[in-house]
Amino acid sequence: MSSVSETSRTLSSLEEMLEALKQRDESEMPKDCPPALPFRPKLASRTRPPSPKRSMPGTPEKRDIELENGKREEEFKGKLGNVFGAKMCKEVDSSSESPYVNSSAQKEYRQRFWENDGAKLDNKLPYSLPKFREDEWDDNISYFIEKKLRVWCHLKNRQWEPGQVQSTSGDKASVLLSDGSTKAGPVLIAVNPFKEIQLYGSKLVTAYKKKLLDSPHIYSIAETAYSQMMEDEMNQSIIISGESGSGKTETAKSAIEYLVMISGGNNHVESELLQTSCILEAFGNAKTLRNNNSSRFGRLIEIYFSAEGGICGANVQACKDVY
Numbered sequence: 428m429s430s431v432s433e434t435s436r437t438l439s440s441l442e443e444m445l446e447a448l449k450q451r452d453e454s455e456m457p458k459d460c461p462p463a464l465p466f467r468p469k470l471a472s473r474t475r476p477p478s479p480k481r482s483m484p485g486t487p488e489k490r491d492i493e494l495e496n497g498k499r500e501e502e503f504k505g506k507l508g509n510v511f512g513a514k515m516c517k518e519v520d521s522s523s524e525s526p527y528v529n530s531s532a533q534k535e536y537r538q539r540f541w542e543n544d545g546a547k548l549d550n551k552l553p554y555s556l557p558k559f560r561e562d563e564w565d566d567n568i569s570y571f572i573e574k575k576l577r578v579w580c581h582l583k584n585r586q587w588e589p590g591q592v593q594s595t596s597g598d599k600a601s602v603l604l605s606d607g608s609t610k611a612g613p614v615l616i617a618v619n620p621f622k623e624i625q626l627y628g629s630k631l632v633t634a635y636k637k638k639l640l641d642s643p644h645i646y647s648i649a650e651t652a653y654s655q656m657m658e659d660e661m662n663q664s665i666i667i668s669g670e671s672g673s674g675k676t677e678t679a680k681s682a683i684e685y686l687v688m689i690s691g692g693n694n695h696v697e698s699e700l701l702q703t704s705c706i707l708e709a710f711g712n713a714k715t716l717r718n719n720n721s722s723r724f725g726r727l728i729e730i731y732f733s734a735e736g737g738i739c740g741a742n743v744q745a746c747k748d749v750y
């Protein structure tokens with residue numbers, strides 16, 4: 428009985444307090460104040476609304492874009508074609524996440540590293556480190572223009588948009604903004620066979636290297652990347668994506684195997700790469716319903732090649748956990 432009376436006393440005092448607060452709010456509220464907005468219910472699921480920073484570009488028809496110098500300039504559909512508009516872009520802030528960032532601060536850092544430690548380190552290593560090159564930015568730009576490649580531009584409104592470099596002058600480039608679409612290189616769709624198949628090995632490597640075979644294969648993708656790298660002297664990327672257990676790790680190993688074999692068979696680097704893999708897998712793999720040896724982390728593998736096309740080093744980075 429005593430607990431019931433205690434509860435009713437607490438409730439009534441709470442009600443009194445709420446009433447007092449309500450009266451105070453009403454007395455402070457201006458007479459012509461609009462009614463309060465309806466209560467916004469919480470999202471039922473755990474889905475997050477899209478971040479405005481990552482939102483997709485809007486319609487390319489006619490937009491007002493703030494330029495680097497603070498002026499605003501209208502961008503018209505069809506000024507230089509049907510879908511594109513042209514604008515000037517400057518070198519972007521080095522703190523941003525663009526893969527195309529090549530700010531003066533970064534250049535200075537790499538130059539300092541190379542002058543102080545890089546050269547000493549290079550003498551000790553069994554392979555050569557990639558050298559610092561002053562003209563790296565210019566090289567990239569002329570390559571992008573020639574190949575009509577898209578670049579990501581950081582606009583003044585903090586949005587990223589893809590565009591095509593048209594010309595350069597000094598530290599500025601004239602970029603034709605696109606409607607948000609872009610294209611990638613060749614795409615391979617591979618199905619995990621879940622059994623040993625006779626589709627790998629040195630004979631097939633030779634066949635793909637000599638272009639005797641052109642059927643879809645990870646060797647064919649690796650061959651294209653390698654020959655484009657040698658031809659254009661530009662970095663190439665192979666992105667392997669798919670659901671858990673689809674065979675990404677095994678496919679990556681086949682790509683490395685191919686690159687090692689066609690570049691002169693530097694077994695030293697290959698064995699080190701595979702050993703690194705063992706250590707990473709020991710710490711970062713787990714058995715799941717889909718895969719007995721599932722990598723619970725992403726992997727960025729960089730392979731460095733000499734000008735002659737031989738492998739001279741590699742770098743493996745484990746990225747964030749996968750959920």
Ligand SMILES: Nc1ncnc2c1ncn2[C@@H]1O[C@H](COP(=O)(O)OP(=O)(O)OP(=O)(O)O)[C@@H](O)[C@H]1O
Binds near residue numbers: 619718
């Ligand atoms: N090309 C292949 N030939 C034969 N078996 C394969 C092949 N690719 C994958 N497998 C089999 O499928 C299993 C899962 O492959 P893998 O670990 O490469 O998948 P994954 O996509 O990396 O998975 P996760 O994202 O979970 O790490 C392998 O352990 C192997 O048994």
